[in-house]
Amino acid sequence: MKARRSDDESLDSIRLRLDKCATQFDLFRLLREITEFYGFDSFFVAGSGEDGARTLSDMIIISSAQSNLIQRYDDLGLFDKSPLRRALAGTGVPFHCRLDVDFQGCTPEQLQALKAFREDFNIDSCFVTPVYHRDFGPGTVCFLGKKEPMCFADIADLALVSQLAHQKLRSVSAQPAVVDSPLTERERECLVWTSSGKTSVEIARILTLSEHTVNHYLNNAARKLNAVNRTQAVAFAIRQGFID
CATH class of the missing domain: 1.10.10.10 (Winged helix-like DNA-binding domain superfamily/Winged helix DNA-binding domain)
Incomplete structure (x- = not known):
């Protein structure tokens, strides 16, 4: 998947490889390739969280992002002001947003901190697909990077891939714990x-x-x-x- 082929051929190849993923690691590795294929740097899949979780760290299921990127994002205190908030409700349409213009109600200090965040991690935008699973509820699949606006065809393809990847992740994830298991x-x-x-x-x-x-x-x-x-x-x- 290093070089772009025709859109239909590329999408079919990704869908076939998704079908063959048998473990979380298979899917993690493929999602990293998909991330690079579409010109992003990292990805994460998040659920809506439990018990009223209010930070992205609490909602992450799987991610290729630097370990301190998500924590830094939470530390900025911008989660409720970001486009991710509505996406994590599992509603709305896929969108490609800018990290310098799509935050509302921020203080000058928060905007300055957000600018430093973008520069430190070399990202300026993210592509977000709200997802929903009947057994696990709403969530989102997000790709981060330094990326020019996407064409309609890429938006449609990546949104479909995100939905399929989320369904596959839920299906290959570890089964619910045995009732008498001592493990969390x-x-x-x-x-x-x-x-x-x-x-x-x-x-x-x-x-x-x-x-x-x-x-x-x-x-x-x-x-x-x-x-x-x-x-x-x-x-x-x-x-x-x-x-x-």
């Missing part, structure tokens, strides 16, 4: 990624957590499963049916 959902996610051969650094990037937090979850999981290390914890969790 985050502990299970970290074990699932560990079972796929991912390091703590890689898991932190995928889940937009710090490496320290990932290690904390893995250590907790090992302790709960009476395992001496994460490798043994994965084996125990699979044996007990806590992860697939």
Whole structure:
């Protein structure tokens, strides 16, 4: 997918590869290629969050963005003023927005901080697709980067790809925890990624957590499963049916 071919051929290729994704990592790798293919730098998929979550960090499901990008965004206190707020409700149409003009009601200090944010991470826009899943509710798929306005055909194609990718992510995600499992959902996610051969650094990037937090979850999981290390914890969790 390095070079653009005809629109129909490119879209068909992406759809076929999405169908073949069997794990979260398969999808993560393909989404990174899609991100590059459409001229963006990073992506994230987010849900609406639980218990009235008010930060993007709490809503992220999977992301290729730098680990500190999402946290910095939250620290600016602009989430409720951003176009992402309405998109995370799962309503509206896909849109390509500028990070320098599409924020409303910001103070001069916030606008200055937003300018520094754009410069530090070399991004000026994002493409956002509101999504909805019948079992998991609303969310969004977002691509970030330094990108010129998109043509209608690319907007339509990337919006469709985003919808399909979101559905596939939900279908390949770890199954709901067994009722008597001692593991939290985050502990299970970290074990699932560990079972796929991912390091703590890689898991932190995928889940937009710090490496320290990932290690904390893995250590907790090992302790709960009476395992001496994460490798043994994965084996125990699979044996007990806590992860697939």
